[in-house]
Structures are given as structure tokens and as C-alpha cells.
Amino acid sequence: QALADASFAHFGQVDLLFNNAGILRSGLSWEVSPEDWRQQLEVNFMGVVHGVHSFVPRLLKQGTVAHIVNTASIAAFLASPLMGPYTVSKQAVLAFTETLSYELQMLQAQIGVSLLCPGPVVSAIAESDAVAVPGSPQDQLQAGLRQGIEAGMTAAECAGIVFEAIAENRFWIFPHPEFLPTWESAVNDVKMGKNPIYQAFEME
DSSP, X not given: OHHHXXXXXXXXXXXXXXXXXXXXXXXXXXXXXXXXXXXXXXXXIHHHHHHXXXXXXXXXXXXXXXXXEEEOOGGGTOOOTTBHHHHHHHHXXXXXXXXXXXXXXXXXXXXXXXEXXXXXXXXXXXXXXXXXXTTSHHHHHHHHHHHHHHTSBOHHHHHHHHHHHHHTTOSEEOSOGGGHHXXXXXXXXXXXXXXXXXXXXXXX
């Protein structure tokens, strides 16, 4: 709310709203503490809700063209072991953002909506995780995530893709389309009624 107050006071109006905040705490779903579950949902999901709650009424009131980008993750489509709270929070962002888009369309508002679903992007998100027991599955996951993030897309590259999508008023933004075949395979399994099967993570 303070950010919205400051933004409108300084600029007079807001044209672009980016709800982009995330933390990650890995671990077995039943071993992650309720406090860690709650914190990830508060930051990753409720952070988006708070941003929309504080800005959208004013965006509607100003009556000009605007655009909202909510950051989810490829995890919004692909669940993984040891990442329960993160995955749940990002899938919630997916559902919320689709709902927001429908509501703004229903009101015929001049506000576009996009869902950003990146794979690895260079960031400090891995630093928010707790230290795992050396050699444990959680430790392997963390090592793989850090390796992927370090070799990932830069924030500037990702931003370029996002601004192209905004210009084209595209809802879905997939900076890493190489993950889409895996999601398509999962969707086909759902159509066929196949049980989801875990495939072990392999370190290269």
C-alpha cells in the first residue's frame, strides 16, 4: 500500500505493475514446518494478491491503458518433489492471474494481464533455502538448482522477453519454451488417466 501511495503521488499514474517476489524452502512436504509453508505462501502468492489489491482499483480509476505482470514459474505447471510449498504457491499465482484476467475482461478494462513462467534466471532465490544435510536428496536438489540458476538466463534477457509480450498483449510468457514439451507430456498423461510417475533428478 505504501508503494502504491508513493508511486501515484510521484508519477500521477501507473502504467506497468510487476508483482515479482519469491523465496524457496525445499524439503519433504511433511517435514517443512507450517511456518515455512506459511512464509512461502505469504511472499510468493499473497505478495501478488497484495500488489493487485493495492494497485488495481487505482488503475481502474485512472482509466488509461495499463498492464500487470505476475511472476509465477514453470513450477506452476510442473510439480517436483521437495518443492511442495514453492510449487503450491506458484500454481496459486497461475489460478489467481487467470481469474484476474477474466475479471478485467468482464469489466472491459484497458488493463492487460500476463503470467510470467520462467525457468532458471540468475537470481539470489536459492539463498533463501535452509542448509540441507550433506548428501541428502534435498542437498542434491539444492546443488542442482544453484547450478541451473548460475547458468540461467540473465534478468535483462528475461525482461526483454517480458516487454515484448507486453507490447503484444500476450497472457502467457514462457522465457524457457524448452520446458513446454514436458508439460505437454504431463497433460497427455492426464487425458489418458495415467498416474504421475516420479523421475529421479540426475546430476550431470
